[in-house]
Amino acid sequence: MLFVNTVYKKTSLAKATVGRIRLNLLKLGARIKISCRRIIIAIASACLYQDILSIANKRIKTIPNTG
Numbered sequence: 261m262l263f264v265n266t267v268y269k270k271t272s273l274a275k276a277t278v279g280r281i282r283l284n285l286l287k288l289g290a291r292i293k294i295s296c297r298r299i300i301i302a303i304a305s306a307c308l309y310q311d312i313l314s315i316a317n318k319r320i321k322t323i324p325n326t327g
Contacts, residue, residue, distance in 0.1 A: 266323075267316045284309060 264281065268274050273281055288309075291302040303310065 267319045268312070271312050271315060273312060 264276075264278060265274070268276070268281070273284070276284075288303055288307060293300040293302070303313070307313070
């Protein structure tokens with residue numbers, strides 16, 4: 261839950277449960293392309309959570325790699 265609190269703080273999903281986040285964000289009709297170095301996720305421009313996904317992506321990138 262600490263990861264969720266860190267990534268989604270100050271958004272409408274800040275106090276959401278993991279189940280709600282999964283329902284709202286991960287069940288998007290997205291096109292995923294995987295290459296050797298990147299994972300590209302293409303979502304529709306009409307996606308309701310586009311701003312939250314952008315914020316979450318920026319915050320995930322700032323988390324240090326422990327592996």
